[in-house]
Amino acid sequence: MTEFALDPQDSTPLYTQLYRDLRQRILDGTYPEGDAIPSETAMRDLHGITRSTVRHAVSLLVSEGLVRQIRGKGTLVTYTPINHSVWNFGGFTDFSKAQHQRPVTKVLTQSVEEGPRGPQLLLVRARGFANDDAPTYLNLDTSVLELSRFPGLERFDFERHSLYQVLREHYEVAPVRNELKLSVALSSELTRQVFGEQPGVPGFICASGEVYDSSDQLVEHTSVIYSPSLEMHVGTSWNGAVNESVPA
Amino acid sequence: MTEFALDPQDSTPLYTQLYRDLRQRILDGTYPEGDAIPSETAMRDLHGITRSTVRHAVSLLVSEGLVRQIRGKGTLVTYTPINHSVWNFGGFTDFSKAQHQRPVTKVLTQSVEEGPRGPQLLLVRARGFANDDAPTYLNLDTSVLELSRFPGLERFDFERHSLYQVLREHYEVAPVRNELKLSVALSSELTRQVFGEQPGVPGFICASGEVYDSSDQLVEHTSVIYSPSLEMHVGTSWNGAVNESVPA
DNA sequence: TAGTGGTCTAGACCACCAT
DNA sequence: TGGTGGTCTAGACCACTAT
Numbered sequence: 001m002t003e004f005a006l007d008p009q010d011s012t013p014l015y016t017q018l019y020r021d022l023r024q025r026i027l028d029g030t031y032p033e034g035d036a037i038p039s040e041t042a043m044r045d046l047h048g049i050t051r052s053t054v055r056h057a058v059s060l061l062v063s064e065g066l067v068r069q070i071r072g073k074g075t076l077v078t079y080t081p082i083n084h085s086v087w088n089f090g091g092f093t094d095f096s097k098a099q100h101q102r103p104v105t106k107v108l109t110q111s112v113e114e115g116p117r118g119p120q121l122l123l124v125r126a127r128g129f130a131n132d133d134a135p136t137y138l139n140l141d142t143s144v145l146e147l148s149r150f151p152g153l154e155r156f157d158f159e160r161h162s163l164y165q166v167l168r169e170h171y172e173v174a175p176v177r178n179e180l181k182l183s184v185a186l187s188s189e190l191t192r193q194v195f196g197e198q199p200g201v202p203g204f205i206c207a208s209g210e211v212y213d214s215s216d217q218l219v220e221h222t223s224v225i226y227s228p229s230l231e232m233h234v235g236t237s238w239n240g241a242v243n244e245s246v247p248a
Numbered sequence: 249m250t251e252f253a254l255d256p257q258d259s260t261p262l263y264t265q266l267y268r269d270l271r272q273r274i275l276d277g278t279y280p281e282g283d284a285i286p287s288e289t290a291m292r293d294l295h296g297i298t299r300s301t302v303r304h305a306v307s308l309l310v311s312e313g314l315v316r317q318i319r320g321k322g323t324l325v326t327y328t329p330i331n332h333s334v335w336n337f338g339g340f341t342d343f344s345k346a347q348h349q350r351p352v353t354k355v356l357t358q359s360v361e362e363g364p365r366g367p368q369l370l371l372v373r374a375r376g377f378a379n380d381d382a383p384t385y386l387n388l389d390t391s392v393l394e395l396s397r398f399p400g401l402e403r404f405d406f407e408r409h410s411l412y413q414v415l416r417e418h419y420e421v422a423p424v425r426n427e428l429k430l431s432v433a434l435s436s437e438l439t440r441q442v443f444g445e446q447p448g449v450p451g452f453i454c455a456s457g458e459v460y461d462s463s464d465q466l467v468e469h470t471s472v473i474y475s476p477s478l479e480m481h482v483g484t485s486w487n488g489a490v491n492e493s494v495p496a
Numbered sequence: 497t498a499g500t501g502g503t504c505t506a507g508a509c510c511a512c513c514a515t
Numbered sequence: 516t517g518g519t520g521g522t523c524t525a526g527a528c529c530a531c532t533a534t
Contacts, residue, residue, distance in 0.1 A: 013522060039500060050524050052300075055501085063311060071501045072532030184432055184451050184476075203432050203450040228432075261503060287519060298505050303520085319520045320513030 006047050014049055015056035022057060026066050026077055029100075036074035037067060092127050092139075093162060101129035105159050106137070108190075112147065112154050119147040121154045123163065126194045128227075137194045138230045144221040163220075173213050178222075180209035185225050195227045204228065254295050262297055263304035270305065274314050274325055277348075284322035285315060340375050340387075341410060349377035353407050354385070356438075360395065360402050367395040369402045371411065374442045376475075385442045386478045392469040411468075421461050426470075428457035433473050443475045452476065 006017050022037060024030075031037050038046070043054045058075055061067045068078040096103035109124035122144055128137035143163060147153060150173075156166050167173045185191070185206035187198065195204075208223035254265050270285060272278075279285050286294070291302045306323060309315045316326040344351035357372035370392055376385035391411060395401060398421075404414050415421045433439070433454035435446065443452075456471035 015522080036500095041500080050526090051501095052525090053523060056522085058501095069501060070532085071530065072499080074500060074532095182453055184449065184453060186450050201432065202434050205430055205432060205453060263503080284519095289519080298507090299520095300506090301504060304503085306520095317520060318513085319511065320518080322513095322519060 006049065014047075015053050015060070018043070018047065018049075018054065018057035019060045022061060023064075023066065026061070031077050033077050036076050039074060096129060104128050104130045104135040104137075105162070106135070107159050108194075110154065110158065115144070115146070117146060117148065121145045121147055121150070123158060124190075125158060125163075136229070138227045140190065140194050140225040140227075142223040145219070149217075167219065173217075173219060175211045175213060175219050177216075178209060178211045180207040180222075182207055191225060195229070198228055201228050254297065262295075263301050263308075266291070266295065266297075266302065266305035267308045270309060271312075271314065274309070279325050281325050284324050287322060344377060352376050352378045352383040352385075353410070354383070355406050356442075358402065358406065363392070363394070365394060365396065369393045369395055369398070371406060372438075373406060384477065386475045388438065388442050388473040388475075390471040393467070397465075415467065421465075421467060423459045423461060423467050425464075426457060426459045428455040428470075430455055439473060443477070446476055449476050 004021050006014050008014065010017065022031075026037070037058075040051050040054045040058065043049075044051045047054075058067065058069070061075075062069060066077065067075050069075045093103050104127070106126045107123070108126060109122055111122050112119050113122050114120070123142070125141045125143075126137040127139050127141055128135050145153060150167070150171050153166070153171075156170075158166070164175060167175070183206050184203040186203055187201070191198075191204060205226045206223060207226075208221075210221055211219045213219050252269050254262050256262065258265065270279075274285070285306075288299050288302045288306065291297075292299045295302075306315065306317070309323075310317060314325065315323050317323045341351050352375070354374045355371070356374060357370055359370050360367050361370050362368075371390070373389045373391075374385040375387050375389055376383050393401060398415070398419050401414070401419075404418075406414075412423060415423070431454050432451040434451055435449070439446075439452060452473045452475070454471065454473045456469075458469055459467045461467050
C-alpha cells in the first residue's frame with residue numbers, strides 16, 4: 001500500500017517525517033477532502049511507533065487546518081483551500097499544489113541598493129497561477145534582504161527558485177517566525193500592472209513586517225499585497241480552552 | 249506561593265485547568281513579558297501530574313503566541329500585544345486585559361428582523377477601550393443570530409454581558425470554529441460615527457463570515473470592521489516542519 | 497461490540513544553556 | 516554540572532460513533 005517508511009536514523013523527528021508524508025498525501029489528493037486519513041492505531045502499527053508520536057504529527061495537520069479530528073469517527077481531511085496559511089507566504093508553492101494549480105513567479109524588480117547597513121537586495125515578485133493564456137497573479141511580494149548576510153544572493157534566478165528555497169539550500173537559513181502588520185494599500189501603478197484594473201475596489205489588503213530565523217536573526221523585510229481575486233479566508237478553530245471570553 | 253490546585257474530579261481536562269491558570273497569570277502580569285514561567289518539571293512536581301500533561305497545557309499557550317519555549321533556557325512570556333488572536337473576536341475581553349485596558353462595548357443596533365429562516369437578532373456593537381474622556385473604539389462588530397435557536401436572546405443587555413458569555417451561560421452553546429473572509433470595507437456613515445474621520449485611509453480591514461459550535465451548528469453570521477488605529481499584527485511561528493516551501 | 501480519538505501516567509534519553 | 520525543553524516509548528482508561 002505504501003512504500004513510505006520512517007527513518008529513525010534521520011535527525012528529523014519521527015513526528016515530522018510522518019507529518020510531511022501525511023501532508024504530502026493530502027495535498028496531492030491521495031487522501032481527498034472529506035475522507036479519513038488512516039487511524040492513529042493503524043499508523044502506530046504500520047510504522048512501529050507510539051500513538052503519542054502519531055498524535056504529535058496529526059496535531060500539526062490540525063493546527064494547519066488540513067484535517068479535523070472527530071472522536072469515534074476518525075481524522076477527516078477538511079481542506080479549506082484559502083486559509084490563514086496564506087500569511088505564511090513562504091508556502092505559496094504548497095498553496096498552489098493544494099489548489100491543483102501551477103505556481104508562477106514573475107520578478108518585477110531585482111536590484112541592489114544602498115541601505116542603512118550596507119547593500120541590500122530589493123526583490124519584487126508577482127506570484128500567481130499559470131493559465132492557458134496569461135497567468136493570474138494573486139499577490140505582490142516585496143522583499144528586502146541584507147547582502148552582507150547573504151553575499152551573492154542578488155545573482156539567483158527567483159523566477160525558477162523560491163527565495164526561501166535559496167536561503168535554505170545556499171545559506172542554511174530557515175525562516176521560523178514572522179511579525180506582520182496588516183494594513184490597507186492604495187491602488188497604484190504597480191497594482192494596476194499586476195492585478196489589472198479593479199473597479200470598485202478601494203484598496204488592497206497588505207501584510208508587511210519582518211521575518212526571522214531560529215536564532216532570531218532578521219532574515220528579510222517583507223510586504224505582501226493580496227489580490228482582491230484571492231478570497232482570503234481566515235479559519236480559526238479553538239478548543240474549549242482557548243479564547244473563551246470572560247466577563248469584563 | 250500559589251493557592252491554585254488542579255482538580256482531578258473536575259470534568260475539565262487537567263491540561264486545560266493548568267492552561268487557564270497560566271494564561272490568567274500571564275494576562276494579569278504575574279508572569280511579566282520576558283520572564284520565564286515555571287519550568288515543566290517544577291509544574292509537574294507542584295501539581296503532581298506528568299510532564300506530558302504540563303507540555304500539553306504549555307503548547308496551547310505557544311500556539312496562542314503568549315509564550316516561547318527555548319531549550320536550555322525556559323518558557324518565556326513573549327506577549328505580542330496585538331496578534332492574530334484579534335480574529336478571535338470572542339476574546340476581546342482577554343485582549344483588553346492584556347493591554348491593561350478596560351473594555352467598553354456600545355450597542356448601536358439591537359433589533360429583531362425577519363430573516364429567511366424566521367426572526368433574527370441584528371446586533372451591532374462598537375468595541376474599544378475606556379479612556380478618561382471618551383472611549384476609543386477599535387472595531388465595529390455586526391452579528392446576526394437565529395432567534396428560533398436562541399429564543400429570548402433579544403432581551404439581554406449586550407453592553408454589560410458579552411454575546412458569547414450569554415450564549416454559553418444561558419444557551420449552553422460555545423463557539424468552536426469560524427470561517428472568516430477578509431476584505432476591504434469602504435468608509436461609511438457608520439465608520440465615521442464610530443472611528444471618526446480617518447483622512448488618507450482608503451478603507452478598513454473587514455473580516456466577515458460564520459461561527460459554528462462543536463456540533464457544527466451555525467451560531468452566528470458576523471462581520472467585524474477594524475479601526476486603522478488598531479495596529480493589527482499577525483504573528484506566525486512555525487516549526488521546522490510546518491510551511492516549508494518546496495521547489496515548484 | 498469493535499474501533500475511533502481524548503486524556504493521562506511513568507518513565508527514558510537527548511541537545512542545549514547557564515554556571 | 517545541573518537544569519531546561521525536545522523527543523519517544525509502552526502502556527492505561529475513557530467517551531463517542533458505527534454496526
